[in-house]
Amino acid sequence: MLKPRSTATRELVNLDGIWRFAVARDSACEPWTGPLDTRLEAPVPASYNDLFTDSAIRDHVGRVWYQRPVRVPRGWAGERVLLRVDAATHEGTVYVDDVLVARHVGGYTPFEADITEHVRPGGEFRLTIGVNNELTRVTMPPGSITVTQDGRRKQTYLHDFYNYAGLARSVWLYSKPAVHVDDITIVTGLDGATGTVDYSVETNAPAPVRVRALDAHGTEVAAAEGPNGTLRIDDVTPWRPGAAYLYDLVVDVLDGDGEVVDTVTEQFGVRTVEVRGSRFLINGEPFYFTGFGKHEDTPVRGKGHDDAYLVHDFQLMEWIGANSFRTSHYPYAEEVMEFADRHGIVVIDETAAVGLNLAVEAGLLGTPPRATFSDETFGDDTRAAHAQAIRELIARDKNHPSVVMWCIANEPSSNERGAREYFEPLVELTRTLDPTRPVTYAAVMFATHENDLIADLFDVLCVNRYYGWYIATGDLATAERYLEGDLRGWAGTFGKPIMVSEYGADTLPGLHSMWDAPWTEEYQLAYLEANHRAFDRIDALVGEHVWNFADFQTSNSIHRVGGNKKGVFTRERHPKAAAHALRRRWLPLGGRKPSPTGEYLKTE
Missing domain, CATH: 3.20.20.80 (Glycosidases)
Structure with a gap:
């Protein structure tokens, strides 16, 4: 999954800041249908556990709710509009106004939803995200939940670090063209002083693809056409421990007239990793x-x-x-x-x-x-x-x-x-x-x-x-x-x-x-x-x-x-x-x- 970035064909809005916040007291309620009924506010990104003085919030087992208004830039007409959550620990459910647009289990990896059909450029919508901190035998990490004699739900787990929860990483709104890059895979190698860069580009629809490698000064050092191929960089500067050197892979998606309809840049370093006998080698060393x-x-x-x-x-x-x-x-x-x-x-x-x-x-x-x-x-x-x-x-x-x-x-x-x-x-x-x-x-x-x-x-x-x-x-x-x-x-x-x-x-x-x-x-x-x-x-x-x-x-x-x-x-x-x-x-x-x-x- 590509991290969203601002490019000549894509725009990015960061949604970090102070959100409305509430602890779910009733599993039957539907807080996404209107403004959260709460006096609490919480920062994003942050775990919520240590923010408040109420121990019932710190020890809460179950879902909490975050909410804020979001305005879609009016210049995004004709673009796909996506919402990305970098992490929701440990389960996230996302609502655009009254509509559930995403659900993801796993507290440390990102997920996103295409919300184009639910919003309009220049318009505002109510974004509500529910975050569930429950750990069970089918979550990573696992855990178990018991109920105490006085009816409280108690979370136990086998890992030796606190089960912090919430929106601990950023939330984004971003645009991309109707025809666009979905994913890029880069695998590098070394052939003497030449770097090899095997690349694979996935697009959401068939379209011509052009690929260029730029060095740290922005100079083009290799180029190719097609969604899959190998670039060769002469006199390559390898990525080394303690001496990082990064290249840019610029991927352009073209229309029938050869005009760029989407462009994405992914940084990479040329290096190899190998296990040989009882040695661990980076770039053969x-x-x-x-x-x-x-x-x-x-x-x-x-x-x-x-x-x-x-x-x-x-x-x-x-x-x-x-x-x-x-x-x-x-x-x-x-x-x-x-x-x-x-x-x-x-x-x-x-x-x-x-x-x-x-x-x-x-x-x-x-x-x-x-x-x-x-x-x-x-x-x-x-x-x-x-x-x-x-x-x-x-x-x-x-x-x-x-x-x-x-x-x-x-x-x-x-x-x-x-x-x-x-x-x-x-x-x-x-x-x-x-x-x-x-x-x-x-x-x-x-x-x-x-x-x-x-x-x-x-x-x-x-x-x-x-x-x-x-x-x-x-x-x-x-x-x-x-x-x-x-x-x-x-x-x-x-x-x-x-x-x-x-x-x-x-x-x-x-x-x-x-x-x-x-x-x-x-x-x-x-x-x-x-x-x-x-x-x-x-x-x-x-x-x-x-x-x-x-x-x-x-x-x-x-x-x-x-x-x-x-x-x-x-x-x-x-x-x-x-x-x-x-x-x-x-x-x-x-x-x-x-x-x-x-x-x-x-x-x-």
Whole structure:
């Protein structure tokens, strides 16, 4: 799905701002039929949970309503008029006046509706969007709803971050011509000093297509005609980690007289990604990931996208020497992906499939274990929702050069019976949709090289490991031995690249001790050092992502006091001592792998 942009043939109106807001108190009401009966207002984009002082709004389970008037520009006569919602967490229903025009399930990917027949240029309409925050066994992420003795509906879920909801990303009104581009797919390669650009253009009706590639100065460097083909760019400047270079693919749709009726520009970078043996290669060169699992999480806004935090977070990643991050545990806003494209930050792009592990439920609640994969728990209908999440992720992000790998799940119960039957079709689907990028998942600590049932299906093995925190807490000598043995087991069993996609220790800023006391800043430093010593002895290791970039909010739980504190920055982005230590380790690496002696390992 192409992101709407303003071009010579298309116009774009941003609908962000203050909207009327109401919590659905009666499922039988139809608030879209008139002005919302409410005194509340809410900003878009933002999660609504932390905006108000009423705990009933924060804890509400079900639908909320946003509403605002929208005027269609009068110059759009004869154009198609579309409404696009960048995200509605977790289900969105859209009404134009009294008419339902769209419904979408999935809280982190965009959807849109052609509303041409329901509006008129120069006229105004009432836009109402309902957002439902409910999680069930057939949503991504999954969850369950219970009813308390006093009749309140209560949401539970298995992921360790707060279930922020609402319109957390932008809403748009845009126009496009009657005959137009629907989609563009770009796949790049390198042939010596020449870049190859395979392109495919989908239009809504048969029409001549012209394609041009422009360099960063706007100079045409290649051109072709037809909806499918290959461009060759001589003396190409590749997109590299830390040294981004972007080209423009300009696509023109022509009428019978050769006049342009639609024009769309899609940016791309020329680069290759490959797994060879136990190495991860970008442009044929070994790459070592340094960085974080992150979250879209800030005070007051929740998961609401904020350009100021976007810029500041990337500045902090550059300062600390991070060359990459994982979109844990859902697709991030498209503005984040575009920023990574422009600044040469490598991205592991993840679906919202987190919580497919009922062993975690049993451990946290002390309840009898249930089978994770079954008709009653996570079965065919869950997998269908998971497959749709994969389709929408790849459709949105397939052209981003920063995206080098698809992560289709975080910490599933991959050691349980039924895991292979559940995941094998999803891996095949991912490779069918995009055969050019490696596929991975992040393995939970319960899954080892001895009992994991799906690792052989994937290209890169990402493992989340917390030796020294959840296991061997406070005993870092033992933790280091456990970790090294664990990683050597994965390397010896599967012969694939291994990445530690999570490791970290909760840390209260300002808490200190002379000894290895968990929760202190000294312990976080010692914990990271022990992990790094083990990492540097594993030749197959291709990366390290600390959990987490910054502290983040979680559900109310005795296991989390004020949220998850594993960040090396506080939630307000103040550095803990660990941030300075990581900077000393990562800045000299430059994407190369360290060795136990402090030298750089040979990577060929």
